[in-house]
Amino acid sequence: MAEIFIKDASYFKLQDSWYLSLIPIECGIGECTTDTLGKSSLHPIYVSLGNIPTWRRNKEDAKQLLGYLPILSAKNEKKKKSSEFKELARETFHNFIKFLLDPLFQGDGVDFNIDDKDIWFFLRISTIICDWPEACTFSLIYKSANSNYPCHFCLVQREDLIDIRKEVILRNHVNMKEYFDSNTSKLAGLEQVNNYFWSILNLNIYAATVPDxxxxxxxxxxxxxxxxxxxxxxxxxxxxxxxxxxxxxxxxxxxxxxxxxxxxxxxxxxxxxxxxxxxxxxxxxxxxxxxxxxxxxxxxxxxxxxxxxxxxxxxxxxxxxxxxxxxxxxxxxxxxxxxxxxxxxxxxxxxxxxxxxxxxxxxxxxxxxxxxxxxxxxxx
Known part of the structure; x- marks a missing residue:
């Protein structure tokens, strides 16, 4: 990733005369098949630089694999469908994401020498690219399209989704955490599980999660x-x-x-x-x-x-x-x-x-x- 950064340094715009800038990080997650019969699959999570051209970011060496999401196993189908198991799966997901992403934000940033200049960079997550089910997992909202609030980035009731004249209330970490703290998450179609992304400054996970x-x-x-x-x-x-x-x-x-x-x-x-x-x-x-x-x-x-x-x-x-x-x-x-x-x-x-x-x-x-x-x- 560092080599890519140096080669494509011309695409980065420094934000001020003190040579301090941000590196936007794009995260991607999806399902991939791991055998020729198509019966086994894993969910890799990778990161890429957000402010390089799309054609460059699409190349294989422009992405860094962080790991594969853990998959929990249940003793039987009844246990797998239980609310306790589902809640454990959500908590495991966010704990694993914390384990993967926390190192990106530790310390005082990173230094790169570009064009004989030392530039101080901070890493920030800008976008998470995933499908709708994964977006629900990141934002911890109900996955059912029949829920009262099926949209992962706004608080619009299902029956009002076709009415564009209704005022839209967007989800953010403030109003979602209020529901969580008051134990009324169900009123917003939100799972009663602590969201790791609420702890990351300058990131609205509900706006950052976008479809591929x-x-x-x-x-x-x-x-x-x-x-x-x-x-x-x-x-x-x-x-x-x-x-x-x-x-x-x-x-x-x-x-x-x-x-x-x-x-x-x-x-x-x-x-x-x-x-x-x-x-x-x-x-x-x-x-x-x-x-x-x-x-x-x-x-x-x-x-x-x-x-x-x-x-x-x-x-x-x-x-x-x-x-x-x-x-x-x-x-x-x-x-x-x-x-x-x-x-x-x-x-x-x-x-x-x-x-x-x-x-x-x-x-x-x-x-x-x-x-x-x-x-x-x-x-x-």
């Missing part, structure tokens, strides 16, 4: 769009024609070949990205108005989301692209369904649901909302 872009876009929204397309094609009796077009695409060294057509259950994130490249052409000229335009708008929105940096104008443009992409689906989706609108903003929530039988003008009035440049953070 791969899972949110590649494996989430685009997968939903493909399912949406397949359902529409079945009604139009055009699905076989689309599968034939996909199978006829010639081989290319940098493109996955789908000789058997669309098989969603077997697709990986990389294969979804390959599908993004071809679907805009595959669905063209199917006598389904605006379907290819939906994929054009999606690709533009997706490419913008992969930008290294965002200006205020970029975020406004991104917001417009989200709306136009969804309106295209409103125009072509004539039957009753639920439509998900991806907006990463605490005032709107990660996923909004709205009955799509509305005209585009009403959609704009309801869903257009500025995005804060400080909130968006994409994963690796």
């Amino acid at each position: 872009r791969m899972h949110h876009l590649d494996l989430g929204l685009f997968k939903y769009q493909i399912e949406f397309t397949m359902e529409l094609l079945k009604k139009k009796k055009s699905l076989n024609k689309v599968n034939e077009r996909i199978a006829d695409i010639p081989r290319h060294s940098q493109l996955k070949v789908f000789k058997k057509g669309i098989q969603l259950s077997r697709l990986t994130a990389n294969e979804y990205r390959d599908m993004m490249k071809i679907m805009v052409f595959v669905v063209d000229d199917l006598q389904i108005e605006d379907l290819s335009e939906v994929y054009v708008k999606w690709n533009k929105m997706y490419l913008l989301s992969r930008s290294e940096k965002f200006k205020e104008s970029d975020l406004e443009n991104f917001q417009v692209k989200i709306i136009i992409w969804d309106i295209r689906k409103v125009d072509i989706h004539k039957y009753r369904a639920w439509n998900r609108v991806p907006i990463s903003h605490p005032d709107i929530r990660m996923t909004l649901k709205s009955d799509i039988r509305m005209n585009p003008d009403d959609f704009l009035k309801i869903f257009f909302h500025p995005i804060s440049p400080g909130f968006i953070r994409f994963g690796v």
Whole structure:
């Protein structure tokens, strides 16, 4: 990690003339398979530098493995489902995280000699990239989507998640600790377990925990769009024609070949990205108005989301692209369904649901909302 820091020192901006700066640390956690049969898995936790370009941070040597999360075993299934065992698992997780991360904050920082200058750095956790279940574990909120407060970064009741006119109360270590200290954690959908991250200064674990872009876009929204397309094609009796077009695409060294057509259950994130490249052409000229335009708008929105940096104008443009992409689906989706609108903003929530039988003008009035440049953070 130190070698990477020195090589990429040009990306670090010193904060003042005293050569004192911060090193933002990104933590990542996820599940990985450890055998060829896919029956065994572990949960590694790693760290990387937060203020180097994404392309550099994505390289293997830019990440440092800290360890694997401990997995508790129970005597039987009844014991495993007991509240005592679940509470012990949560306490073990946070004790282990404390064991791993405490050394990063001990002492008076670290010194690096860069360009013949001694620079004093302090380490701070900036982002934790994980899936929703892991985010619930970090923030110690109920994992059930049916809980009264299922969102890990705001206190909005489940039935109000679709109402963007409601005032949003964001979670932070102050209001969550008040529930914990008064033994009323259930009122906030919070586990009655002490959260290690409450002890870390200048860190709001509820805002720092963000979804991996791969899972949110590649494996989430685009997968939903493909399912949406397949359902529409079945009604139009055009699905076989689309599968034939996909199978006829010639081989290319940098493109996955789908000789058997669309098989969603077997697709990986990389294969979804390959599908993004071809679907805009595959669905063209199917006598389904605006379907290819939906994929054009999606690709533009997706490419913008992969930008290294965002200006205020970029975020406004991104917001417009989200709306136009969804309106295209409103125009072509004539039957009753639920439509998900991806907006990463605490005032709107990660996923909004709205009955799509509305005209585009009403959609704009309801869903257009500025995005804060400080909130968006994409994963690796």
